[in-house]
Amino acid sequence: MSSQSSATAYQATNSKTGGPCHGLRGAFLDFVADPFFTDEAASIRYLPDGLLVMDATGHICDFGPYDTLAALYGDIPVEVYRDRLIMPGFIDTHIHFPQIGMMAAYGEQLLEWLNKYTFPTERKFQDPDFAREMADRFLDELLRNGTTTALVFAAVFPQSADAFFAAAQARHLRMIAGKVMMDRNAPDYLCDTPESAYADSKALIEKWHQTDRLLYAVTPRFAITSTPEQLQKAGQLLREYPGVYLHTHLSENVNEVGFVRELFPDCDCYLDTYDQAGLVGEKSVFAHGVQLTDEEFRRLSAARAAIAFCPTSNLFLGSGLFKLEQAKSADHPVKLGLGTDVGAGTSFSLLQTANEAYKVAQLRNQQLSPFKALFLATLGGAQALGLADKIGSFDPGKEADFIVLNPQATPLLTLRNPQPTAKTLADLADLVFSLVIMGDDRAIAATYIMGQKSWPT
């Protein structure tokens, strides 16, 4: 376990962040390296009694053991959490905000589920007032579950993305989102065109990308609902705006992969439909990847693209078991985060998502340790989104988005964790495993955004 103080880093960042302003004392856990490729003990930073120092702009200016730092910051107000575990905010690398009201839609697999439930639901987001109301409820739900950053699908209507960005801006959140592009194999009321998708996305990029903490993702739904012409337009946007993301679905379900093969006879594989349009790069995030071939994993690795592993959704829609060992292969590693994929996903909670990820690994005779799962939900997600310089850990200079977990949040968790603050690495592994398997929104005692408590309000 690493526990070094960072007074030097504070000196370096102090001048640009305005100086220490307030602090938080308690037990802290974050990651300093990827536990899939580094010894777990060396990848974890655990401070049973730590101090997090923040400035007035909401950035972290120092972090270390309380005993070491207290003398340096004797004059700042310090909020104290006892019997709690403070972690960086969770990062959800794939979720649909218009699907907040349609979770638990019974009985179908992907393509039928889209037609029967999803498309009629997303139609309602044409109304900007309804979209704004749902965006606020969606963000309430994220914060209640300890999720501080997400990569978000809006609906096809540009006003739905506009409503989401406005709601996220009002809460000072770091969010990435985009209007869906889809011009075929969907009801007329949900279809745009290559030209309108390009123009609407461009206007949204100009308005929202890098406005405050917001970032834009060019968002073709998937290869089935975009013509090759529309995918080319998406590629044009990425070339014109090099900082924006590409966010789509990839190789989720067997029937979907077969349909893509029929629609794109000239492409070698599913990933190639995106590659031929220039959509596979360092800022690309592909949800699912359950059915990917070894060659596709290698191509994603070479392109430094990311996958969002969405286990609750993959199990709910019967899509299959993600090959975690392929994504985390030492030979061709792919950047990886966890996604809830609400509303095919069954929970907003990244703890519950990690729980199902553990079970998916078990069904493939693999073990996903609690530290690896929590890495994917925090620093791993930040790396997948190319945001590890801003969020995902307690390093000085980063934005102070973090959560306070209660290891005794329920009667059963209290029984399971009579000692809520771990003293050894083994105790900590046991404690956080119980949170991964038994925890959910009830385990989130508080969520802080830019150093300020945002939930509960």
Ligand SMILES: [Zn+2]
């Ligand atoms: Zn999805």
